[in-house]
Amino acid sequence: APKSPNGFDNIPSIPSLEFIWAMFTGKPQDEIQGIISKVSDKGIIKANAGTIAFFYLQDVEYIKQFLTKSEDVLPKMKHGLGNRVKSFYGNGILFSNSHSWRMQRKLNNAAFNRALSHDIIGKNAFKLFNLMDYNLDKPINIYDMMQRTTIEILGQVAFAYEFGGLNSFEIPDIIKSYKYVMEQTENWLHILFPIMDHLPLESNKKYQENMNVFDNFILNLIAQRRKELKYQDKEKSDTTDNNLLSSMLELGEKEGIKIDSRELRDNLVNLFIAGHDSEYSFYARRIELFLPFTLVKTLLLIFLATSLNMSVAIYHLAKFPEMQKKAREEVIRVLGNALTTPTSEQVKELKYINAVIKESLRTYPPLAILIPRQPNDYVQVGPYMIPPDSYTCVNVWHVHHDPNIWENPYQFDPERFLNGEKRHPYSFIPFSAGPRNCAGQNFSLMEQRVLLSMILLKYEWTLPEDSIHKVKFCLDSNFLLKPKDLDVEIQFKRI
């Protein structure tokens, strides 16, 4: 293909050394972004990491042109994180392309629309409160609490299964297996030297055992839900079991889509990842050193997302008591004083709370840089031609902190989402946009609104004097946003 006169050679480059050093030393995302924006506030820049060139898009118009292109033109990068990643993540929705992706996306969208359940969220909020009430004498790590809550809700919404992570401070066995596999999947030694997978190591045996436990867990759930559907009264099927898995199975059958157990398993594993997170940073940091780093973030990003954002919101309400007061007054106005689960109509009225959640997503977008796409051909954005097979990423963080779009971008101010100010539709893209946007967006937003409003009714909270986040919300790692030390201590007291 011809090289355009406005081709990629004239795209400003981030000086490699400072950038690579920041990556290697695991600098947090806000510092990395500082290095990037020192170079240029142009709409597109190039970063060289070793022999690989990454393009970062940061202009809203360019991003719009890019993200709205069809998935055939701009497939997700093929992941090369080694055999383990491949065998664990398989061909699930997050990484797949073309036919496989389209089919999964269709099922997902339909199933998600049916699976929204306030009751499940409310029920788990009450369980969370029971657990917290035991520990109010000292600060609580709200990040850990939010991980437990989101994974519990996801389990129940996605496959009508209770993991039990909110019953006590014990971690349920299946979650332990899952976390073990997740961590090992990102073991950098195995990624760099796939031959390690085949050595007679004790750790390989343990990995395989845990993998089997988790695989079987999912396959059993599928078999169970299939059986239930078969014996269910067809007329009642819309009102009975509304979990995502059953919906997917049922819709698949109706549409005549042949989806085998393996494919469904892959898909569920991806959803599972999207909904919660685990202690990843140790392995993540290492992989980021050796691999196309932006890719790793995907895995990390997605499953840190909901619990991270809830922690960011709760943190800022601790830091700014007048915002907490305003949010609580709104909840009381809409729901009354008694602790209940808000209905979907009530949730819609929680405008200020919604703004707090959005402002958290703006200031700390959990997926600060999107998973790279590898264009099949030259793709034009603005005056530039992006070459085929290049790694091209959307810099969400930059857009969310662009002073031309957001006044005082580093200030936490929910009011900006309430003052009716007109902005470019791509100036707020925490869930990405276009055909491959977040499939769990509505669900996650609803979940956060319900949880936050209930927490506001039940507790008041402050930031402990010795908080590591006293000055600002400190981040760990470099790409996927997570709190420093995976810890956000908050002191709660009952109202």
Ligand code: HEM
């Ligand atoms: C605050 C919470 C969340 C944020 C900020 C978020 C953000 C995102 C983003 C930015 C993407 C696009 C990834 C890319 O192209 O690089 C994505 C994809 C996706 N998300 Fe989320 N997500 C969140 C929660 C969830 C939840 C709770 C679920 C499901 C239970 C979910 C399911 C998915 C799925 C299935 C995809 C892949 C869609 C596709 O490739 O077609 N997300 N998410």
